[in-house]
Amino acid sequence: MMRRVRPARAPSRVSATVFALALACATAVAQAAPVEYRIDPGHTDVIAQWNHLGFSNPTAHFGQVDGTIVYDADKVAASSVQVTLPLSGLNSHVARFDAHLRNADFFDADVFPVATFRSTAVEDLGEDRLKVTGALTIKDITRTVVLDAVLDKAAPHPRNNRPTIGFDATANLLRSDFGLGLGAPAVSDEVQLRITTEAQAAAAD
Template sequence: MRKFLLAAALSALVAPALAAPTTYTLDPAHTDVIASWSHFGFSNPSAHFGDVDGSLTYDPANVAASSVAVTLPLSGLEAFTDKFNTHLNSADFFDSAKFPTASFKSTKVEAAGKDKLKVTGDLTIKGITKPVVLDVTLNKAADHPVKKTASIGFDATAMVKRSDFGLGAYAPMVSDEVKLTITTEADVPKAK
């Protein structure tokens, strides 16, 4: 009987480590991508991309099996003034009438320490695709107390060059390098 109880206890401890990857849907109300840059050295303005759509798969037992795919509708771009919103959506920058979305799709996920990941992927803006590396921190993975579903949250940062994506107007006076700061919350979809 003792051997049976010991085997059952060991199985209970090992089972979570062997859990299959979990796929989550991004919660657009709790996901934000913020871009910030230097404006002639005087200020560091920012714009945010809301209405993010996408999913992520996370496998804590085999991080390399994890992935993320995100679409950023430029209709959710907000630079906090109507005039600047119009300018960012013009052909000088995103040309959102012709290219209404940007996207990111991971190509590699690597462990980078406790609750840290390096996520390499393809960022596509204005039909131009370039590799980008995100430095990611796992904030929390648990049952959400309000949503009553399994949820996960990450923060991430990356540096990109505007000119790589045909967005280089006014460089170098307006910095070519843009810092991306991302926060996301994602949930396991509830069964319908």
């Protein structure tokens, strides 16, 4: 006597719906949303370096940096950075020179107390390298500056488990483009910027 073989049951609409929801959830997890990080001024430094009469290459540091970094690992072009540099944090380790940098010959810090940078485009160059194009404003003069950046690390911070990110970046600019050209070209017009920064996501509610 032959046994009858029952045909396979078609998946129910309920099962199909559950599967679709599970797939959507898995996709959402795989494509993480952009994260906004707050710059940590205690672990951020912007260093300007120039040549002095061919004899030396002094530096000045811009501390007390404030700003945010939005980073999207899945879509790097959606990332952005916004930074404020208070000139009160400028430090060349020479007090008399710091006073000169803040007066009207250079930054005129009483009138223009901060410099700002706001990105306009972020390009993924591969291998954790980024090209960050943005608008740098000093003394109400805005010029386009390109940062060559490297993602140092993105991971939970070992002290508080918050998402944390770190970058190093470099850029070259002409100080005369920002009304800071006193002494050029004997003192080099070109200035190299070196930036290192660490930023943390806000604490979860």
